[in-house]
Amino acid sequence: MKIIISPDKFKGSLSALQVCEAIHKGIKRFDSAIETILHPLADGGEGTLDVLDSALDLETIDVEVNDPLFRPIMASYKKDRQNAYIEMAAASGLPLLKNEERNCLHTTTFGTGELILDAISRGVKRIYLLVGGSATNDAGIGMATALGYTFWDQQGKEISPVGNELIRIKAIDSNNLKVNLSEVEFFVICDVKNTLFGKEGAAYMYAGQKGADEEAINHLDKGLEHFSRTVQSAFGMDISGLEGGGAAGGIGAGAAVFLKAQILPGIQTVLEVTGYKEKLKGVDFIITGEGKLDEQTIQGKVIHGVDDISRANGIPYAIICGVVEDFEKVKRKLNAVDILQVKSPDISLDSAINDAAFHVENLAYELIKNQSAQLKAR
Template sequence: MKVLIAPDKFKGSLSAMEVCNAIESGINKFDATIETIKHPLADGGEGTLTILQNYFELKTVLVVVKDPLFNSTIAPYRHNEDTAFIEMANASGLLMVQESKRDCSNSTSFGTGQLIKDALKRGFRKIILFIGGSATNDAGIGMAAALGYKFYSQEGEEIDPIGKELIRIDRIENDEVHFDLNNVEFTVVCDVKNPLYGSNGAAYVYASQKGASADEIEQLDLGLRNFSKQVEKYLGQDVANLPGAGAAGGMGAGAVCFLNAKIQSGIDFVMEQTGFHALVKNKIDLIITGEGSVDKQTIEGKVIKGISERAREHQIPFSILAGVVKDAALIEENLKPYSVQSIMELGVTVNDAIENASAHLTEMSYQLIKNYSK
């Protein structure tokens, strides 16, 4: 038997490779002759560069940038000979901000722009931008400001590049932009397909977890609507309903209109870059995947959704191991896994599930492979 182990990380608990190792231990405990292939994955959000580092030799550059609240910090990006790989979460990430200080009305993506600016100065002409895990809802105007774009109010005042100021944008100028869009190829990689604004847009879906109140969410959504109107007027870009425009607080839209970027599905990109497609053609009997939390967002474009599509295409059964499963019926109906199990089903506490996730995954994978082999 040949088992492909291809999970995402369990956020706050285990890296994707640590999940692979735990699952492999459970399989070996049942039958050490079963062949296992460990292939950790990511969906384009935070941690994607760590996954790529498992497959490629990428060099690291450190840059002094502004964090989401304009404090100075040091952020990395990685590169090979011709391409820079920039993870927004490293400069403008939610995990960089203490929970009590999260405030996406006043946060900025300026630091992400500083990473891009550094890569451009070093001569990279291909830039891959991973935009998950942001602390922002500024539609990328912070990033754009770092690159020379200017935003003005109706009164002619230059505005701060933060979320709550989107509603005041009345003019956009790009005379001082530091690079030629025609000479650089940008790809923005994201894990969601949300539009820019509206009930399924950036503010209403994600801003609450970034510290926004109900009133602030309403204002941020109005700001995103105004932003959309102004970029269409001044930059000739219609980004309102572009799939992925609402990713990372509207950075999906910002990357398209300020960088002329192409949006690509995160899991598709990672699978393509890491050779996943060739693996599933290699007589795999079972795929085991998973992530920390499985819910309705999983079916939108996360790692497990990508696995389900490839498993169905190649007629390979796949199983899901998770920390917690919130929408089991929806997952089973849409993705058709062989089985779905979660650590929380074991009757443990949340702390136990997080602290002992590796041991629990080992036992769960042991039982899974035992049942599958019957």
Template structure:
């Protein structure tokens, strides 16, 4: 029997690879003869580079960049030959800031642009940009500024590339070396389909999670709307209705505008990069999971993507998660025939976070026993 183990991370508890190991250990404790193939996954957000590194031989490049508040920080990206893999969270992520420092009105993606520029200077001709976990809502103007773009106010004075200055932009000047950017193929990977502004936009949906208050959110949303109008005038590009433009505080839109990037579903890209479809061959059962299964799962997260491919090949899917907010019918519609959650074991939330590996192992053992008795 071949069991393919393909989960996302349990954020704050286990990496995707650690989840794989826990599930495999539980299965092996029930029956050591079962073949377990571990295939950790991610959805294009933070943690994606760690997953890709489990599948590919990559070189780590570390440089000094700016953090979301323009302070120097060491940040890394990965590369192989002429391809670079950059996670914006490495230099522009929310996790880099203390809770009292978080306010996406004042943060920037400048450091992400520095990583991009370094990769280009070192010969990258294809760059994958993973844009989850951001601390920002600057529509990518910080990234663009580090690549040579200039953003001027009504007095033709340069603006600091932060979210609160979007509303003051009156002119955008392209860099002299624009051909260096145009020679590179950019693929931006995101796990949401939010537009740039409006009720479902970058500010109104995500800014509160990044420290913005209600007044800040209104200012940011107005700034994103104003920015889109300036972009339309300057570059003849309309990013107002592009799904995913609002990802990472509008970096989805910024990557289209300033890098001519193609937006791609994060999970689809990870499937392609890690050759997940090929791993399905001769598989009898799939274990997948993520820390929290909720309605966002239905919009292209790992569990959704794995279940969709498995359903097409009629491979049964078992799921393990920290917690689930979906109904039994929604779980069934995903194609998951059996789901267990860590919190359903009658333990506290604190225990769930501190003893996750043992609990996942136990669930996997119980579930494979159930499977073999069906």
């Protein structure tokens, strides 16, 4: 029997690889002869770079850049000969700031642009920008400024590339770019479909998590809408309804404008880049999972991607997760043969989080014990 183990992380508890290892132990405890492939997955958000690195054996590049408040820090990205994988959070992420520093009126993606600039200088031809966990709401103008774009106000003065200033942009100048961006393909990898502005846009959906109060959210949303109109005037691009344009404070839309980037769904891209379909040859069973299984799962998360690939290839799969919400609704939407959760009346939340590897291993053991007869009969 051959099983591929392909979970997402259990956020706040286990990395995707640690979940893989716990499931692997449970399977081997039941039957050491079962062949396992450990293939952790991610959906474009936090942890995606680690998943790509484990699958592709990438080189780490360290660079001094600006953090979200324009302070020097060391950040890193991953690359091979042709491709660079840049996690936006490394330079522009919320965890880089203290709680009292979090205010996306004043934060920038400038450091992310510096990472892109460094990758281009090293000769890569494709850049994958992973945009989860940002501290910003600047529509990518900080990133663009680092690359040589300039933003002017009504009086012809250069503006600071932060969210607060979006509303003041009158003109965009691309005459002093530091590199030839047309020589590189850019891809934004994200797990959301939000548009740039409006009630489902970047500010209203996410700025509150980044230190913005109600007044600031309204201001930022107006700034994003103004930015969209300015882009339409300057470049003839309509980004107002761009799916994923609101990702990471609008960097989805900004990357589409300034980098001509394609916005790609996270899980499908990770599956493709890591060669997942090729590893399914001879596989009898798939085990996936994530920390919290709920309605969002079926909107494009890792398990949704595994569900699609399971159906397409006729390979049964099961889910091990930390906790399940809306169990019956989720179960109806997914084709999993079994769904197991760590959290139960006998296991406290603290234990579910702190002893997750132990519990996941036990669930994997029970899962294979219950499914082995059916799998052997296939």
